[in-house]
Amino acid sequence: MNFIFLGPPGAGKGSLAVKVAEDYKIPHISTGDIFRAAIKNQTELGKKVKGIIDAGGLVSDDITCALVKERLEQDDVKNGFILDGFPRTIPQAEAFTGICKDVTVVNFVIKDEIVIKRLSTRRVCRKCGENYNVLTMPPKKEGICDKCGGELYQRDDDKQEAILHRMDVYREQTEPLIDFYRKRGELSDIDGATQTDELLRDFKKKFPNK
Ligand code: AMP
Numbered sequence: 001m002n003f004i005f006l007g008p009p010g011a012g013k014g015s016l017a018v019k020v021a022e023d024y025k026i027p028h029i030s031t032g033d034i035f036r037a038a039i040k041n042q043t044e045l046g047k048k049v050k051g052i053i054d055a056g057g058l059v060s061d062d063i064t065c066a067l068v069k070e071r072l073e074q075d076d077v078k079n080g081f082i083l084d085g086f087p088r089t090i091p092q093a094e095a096f097t098g099i100c101k102d103v104t105v106v107n108f109v110i111k112d113e114i115v116i117k118r119l120s121t122r123r124v125c126r127k128c129g130e131n132y133n134v135l136t137m138p139p140k141k142e143g144i145c146d147k148c149g150g151e152l153y154q155r156d157d158d159k160q161e162a163i164l165h166r167m168d169v170y171r172e173q174t175e176p177l178i179d180f181y182r183k184r185g186e187l188s189d190i191d192g193a194t195q196t197d198e199l200l201r202d203f204k205k206k207f208p209n210k
Contacts, residue, residue: 001024001026001080001104001207001209001210002080002081002083002100002102002103002104003020003080003081003082003083003103003104003105003106003207004082004083004086004087004096004103004104004105004106004181005017005082005083005084005085005106005108006105006106006107006108006174006177006178006181006187007107007108007109007110007192008108008110008112008115008166008167008170008174009115009119009163009166009167009170010110010114010115010116010118010119010122010163011108011109011110011115011192012108012110012118012192012194012196012199013084013085013108013192014028014030014032014084014085014131015131015196016196016199016200016203017030017082017084019196019197019200020082020200020203021082023200023204023209024080024209025079026077026079026080026081026082027076027077027081027082028081028082028084029068029071029072029077029081029082029083029084029086030084030085031059031064031067031068031083031084031085031086031088032053032084032085033129034067034071035049035053035059036053036129039053045063045067048063049063053156053157054156054157054162055157055162055165056157056161056162056163056165056166056169057165057169058088058089058169058173061089061091061092061095064086064088064092065091065092065095065096068083068086068096068099069099072099072100087177088173088174088177089173089174089177090173090176090177090180093177093180093181103186104186104188104207105177105181105186105187105188106188106190106203106207107178107181107187107188107189107190108190108191108192109189109190109191109192110191110192110193111193112167114192114193115163115167116163116164116167117135118133119158119163120158120159120160120163121133121134121135121136122154122155122158123139123143123152123153123154124152124153124154124155125145125147125148125150125151125152126150126151126152126153127145127148127149127150127151128145128147128148128150130145130146130147130148130150132145132152139152188206188207190202190203190206
């Protein structure tokens with residue numbers, strides 16, 4: 001099954017995607033993760049997108065669509081995939097209809113206050129990328145990743161100013177996709193405020209693995 005996880009930053013798309021990927025044995029494709037890896041490895045792409053991402057803006061549609069198209073040509077997507085963070089604009093969604101015809105769009109519904117609180121308290125492992133939350137999911141030892149011992153840090157785009165900018169960008173550029181996909185009959189809502197394990201149970205009932 002092919003899924004698009006749609007929703008504002010901090011809606012829990014990434015956390016659920018990790019669980020669904022494991023359960024359904026399909027790859028979790030996060031454009032944000034791909035860009036962050038490129039930045040970490042200081043590739044040409046990474047150098048091009050770093051400033052935009054740190055400020056909470058959007059990478060160009062051309063770059064993003066080319067990257068996703070290339071990723072979806074790999075063998076591991078033949079039984080399905082989860083796209084997390086793509087598409088984020090109407091031109092991306094239109095381009096995607098030319099890449100893939102059969103998709104279920106899962107729309108994470110969540111209030112702004114919860115998103116702001118979640119993002120500003122999120123911490124990420126510099127080494128393995130594992131996510132924590134200083135309030136709801138703290139590591140056993142402050143500042144250290146439980147899984148690999150790496151250092152936890154706050155993403156530049158999780159700082160207050162960038163969060164507010166990302167939310168504006170979401171409202172202006174990404175929210176219109178809700179209507180786009182609803183009209184196509186491909187959209188299904190999910191409650192982003194629910195904890196991930198419970199959300200996974202609901203998800204499996206709603207979209208049984210074929
Ligand atoms: P995320 O981890 O999904 O919040 O993505 C982090 C950042 O990567 C975003 O704030 C954008 O700067 C960039 N990004 C990720 N996906 C896209 C996309 N589909 N289109 C444009 N920029 C993106």
